[in-house]
Amino acid sequence: MKRFDLSLYLILDPGLCRAHSMAETARLAAAGGATLVQLRDKSGGTEALIATGREIRAALSGSGVPLIVNDDVAAAQAIGAEGVHLGQSDMEVAEARARLGPDAIIGLSVTNEAMVRAVDPALVDYVGIGPVFPTATKQNHNAPIGFDGLARLVGLSPVPAVAIGGLKAQHVAAALASGAAGVAVVSAICGQPDPQQVSRELAAQLATHRAGGA
Structure with a gap:
């Protein structure tokens, strides 16, 4: 299908x-090594999301880092984003694929075995598995699954998986050992004094653990 890298997946949070x-956080994170950026803003409507998304897409121009929009397919289309990330209660994946076309990146949140087994790799490009830990950045999330649960679900997934939910730098090794293709982070980058530096440090840890280092 299309080429994308789940290694260091930044989820932008307007509150942080x-x-x-x-837009500036996205630019700095991409410069530091973030490989994919998701715009998630539950507080504004589609028009506000489009305005912000266009700023972020401009900030990422030339970086090679794709922009994914959470939930809102119409906003993703208007922004010209590379794809969307859908929750279980959002638009059906088949409809999103029909609207966005074969080249769009479509991710899907999954939290249990039934959801993973229902993933259609002809429609879904990757899954976000979690929450691994409790997280304050998403309200009413499911019960944390831990790294054992992450490994079990990753092993069942027919598509690459990114680990999500309360993950920090110290969790990189365990997430990769569980079979995840990368880690999705929010507060580990958003709201940090130097998003570029913390992204660089996370990217370096990912590279070290992939190379078999400590």
Whole structure:
């Protein structure tokens, strides 16, 4: 299908991106080694999401880092984003694929075995598995599954998986050991004084563990 890298998956949160705007956070994170950026903003409507998304897409221009929009397929289309990430209660994956076409990146959140077994690799490009730990950045999330649960679900998934939910730098090794293709982070980058530096440190840890280092 299409080429994308789940290694360091940044989820932008408007509540945390105060020292830097979401666009500036995305730019700095990409410069530091973030490989994919998701815009997630539950507080605004589609028009606000489009305006912010266009700023972020401009900030990422030339970086090679794709922009994914959470939930809102119409906003993703208007922004010209590379794809969408859908929850279980969002638009059906088949409809999103029909609207966005074969080249779009489509991710899907999964939290249990039944959801993973229902994934159609003809429609879904990757899954987000979690939450691994409790997280304050998403309200009413499911019960944490831990790294044992992550490994079990990754092993069942027919598509690459990114681990999500309360993950920090110290969790990189365990996430990769569980079979995840990468880690999705929010507060580990958003709201940090230097998003570029913390992204660089996370990217370096990912590279070290992939190379078999400590």
